[in-house]
Amino acid sequence: xxxxxxxxxxxxxxxxxxxxxxxxxxxxxxxxxxxxxxxxxxxxxxxxxxxxxxxxxxxxxxxxxxxxxxxxxxxxxxxxxxxxxxxxxxxxxxxxxxxxxxxxxxxxxxxxxxxxxxxxxxxxxxxxxxxxxxxxxxxxxxxxxxxxxxxxxxxxxxxxxxxxxxxxxxxxxxxxxxxxxxxxxxxxxxxxxxxxxxxxxxxxxxxxxxxxxxxxxxxxxxxxxxxxxxxxxxxxxxxxxxxxxxxxxxxxxxxxxxxxxxxxxxxxxxxxxxxxxxxxxxxx
Numbered sequence: 001x002x003x004x005x006x007x008x009x010x011x012x013x014x015x016x017x018x019x020x021x022x023x024x025x026x027x028x029x030x031x032x033x034x035x036x037x038x039x040x041x042x043x044x045x046x047x048x049x050x051x052x053x054x055x056x057x058x059x060x061x062x063x064x065x066x067x068x069x070x071x072x073x074x075x076x077x078x079x080x081x082x083x084x085x086x087x088x089x090x091x092x093x094x095x096x097x098x099x100x101x102x103x104x105x106x107x108x109x110x111x112x113x114x115x116x117x118x119x120x121x122x123x124x125x126x127x128x129x130x131x132x133x134x135x136x137x138x139x140x141x142x143x144x145x146x147x148x149x150x151x152x153x154x155x156x157x158x159x160x161x162x163x164x165x166x167x168x169x170x171x172x173x174x175x176x177x178x179x180x181x182x183x184x185x186x187x188x189x190x191x192x193x194x195x196x197x198x199x200x201x202x203x204x205x206x207x208x209x210x211x212x213x214x215x216x217x218x219x220x221x222x223x224x225x226x227x228x229x230x231x232x233x234x235x236x237x238x239x240x241x242x243x244x245x246x247x248x249x250x251x252x253x254x255x256x257x258x259x260x261x262x263x264x265x266x267x268x269x270x271x272x273x274x275x276x277x278x279x280x281x282x283x284x
Contacts, residue, residue, distance in 0.1 A: 001069040001110070003027045004216070005061060007048060007099060008075030010036035012176050013114060016205035017072055017212045024213065029061050029068075032075060048075050048095035051102075058102040070110035070216050073099045080118070080145035092148035100159050100168065109163070112215040115153055115170035115225055117263060118146035123197035130253035131199065131243070132264040135172075135227060156223040169215040170225035173208055174201040174263055182283040188234050196246045199262035200233035204278035214272040224271075229263040231276045 004021055008014045009030030018041055021028045028041045035043045046057040062068045076092045077083050083091070096113065103111055120133050121140035129137050141147040149170075156168035175198055188195050211228045235242060239256045256262060268274035 001026075001217075003029070003065045003067060003069050004072060005029050005031060005058065005068050005070070006072045006074060007031045007095075008073070008114070009039065009041070009043075010034055011074060011078065012178060012205045013173065013208045013212075014074040015039060016178075016209040017074065020206070020209035020213055027065065029065070031057055031061075048098055049091055051094075051098045054095075054098040055102045055105060058099075058106055058108075062106050062108075068106065068108050070112070071099060071103055071108055072212050072216060073111060073113035075099075076114060076148075077145070080143040085144035089144040089148045092145070093151050096148075096152040097155055100155055104159060104163065104166070109166045110216060111156075111166070111168045112212050113152065113156070113168065113170055115172045116146060116149040117172050117174045117198055117201065117227065117229070118143065119149050119153070119172060120227075120263070122146065124199065124247075127247060127250050130251040131247075132254060132256060132260075132262045133199065133227075134264040135225060135267055153223070153225055156225075160221075160223040164221065167218075167221050168223045169218070169220065170223070171208070171211050171215060172225055172227045174198060174203040174227070174229040176205050176208055177202050177280070178205050179283055182280040185234055185280050185284060189236055192235065192237065192242050192246050195234055200235045200242065201229045201261060201263040202234050202280070203228055203230050204276070207276045207278055210277065211268060211272065211274050214274055218272055220271070226268040226272060226274070227263050227265055228268055228274070229261045229265045229276075230279060231261055231265070232259045232279055232281070233261060234280065235259065
């Protein structure tokens with residue numbers, strides 16, 4: 001495995017992923033609507049909502065390099081509220097289907113893609129069954145964005161049901177941060193409600209890249225999904241105090257630690273070997 005197609009390679013997650021792939025001696029090709037000046041990899045401008053463009057670009061790159069070995073699909077409208085609801089749902093659902101279908105046609109059986117923590121029920125206006133939240137309970141989409149990610153996870157299951165050689169791993173990223181974003185964390189500390197919407201979670205873009213690499217290199221077959229979150233919360237206040245103030249009736253299941261993530265990353269650790277390396281506390 002050496003030739004990797006990254007969609008959305010110009011975004012936060014995409015850039016970090018490309019850098020790590022290059023560091024690990026992969027050949028990388030970026031497909032996006034815009035290029036990024038810090039990336040020195042081949043780039044093709046593609047509207048992935050258009051299946052014709054998607055299949056043509058994948059096929060052309062596949063022919064040029066004598067085979068794409070894996071696809072890391074990061075392209076999406078990255079959050080709710082950035083576009084009209086129908087546009088967010090359409091763009092994310094169609095682009096994901098088109099990449100899955102193009103990979104099927106081209107016989108590329110190794111796909112990693114950007115799902116989202118939002119499928120867990122964010123912004124948690126209704127309590128989840130328990131904390132730390134994990135992958136064991138059914139998705140609870142509360143926005144068109146999160147619904148698009150639930151649709152992606154279901155599409156992954158159906159593609160893999162029809163092709164037992166296919167692997168499609170969805171990574172449910174928490175709120176992605178780059179190093180310069182950590183300066184804002186001081187502003188969270190006096191109001192626990194500011195970041196209650198995702199149980200005070202986050203993930204460094206470089207750890208997103210690590211998760212992508214591990215998922216791509218894993219020997220898993222079929223469809224699966226993993227929460228990808230840092231080991232700690234964005235808060236200095238301890239978890240029990242935060243939960244008593246913001247979610248006083250929530251069911252606590254398992255270890256919540258002092259500042260341990262309440263978006264459980266145990267499944268990713270146990271199956272993929274994921275080990276978050278970056279904490280905001282090292283940058284403030």
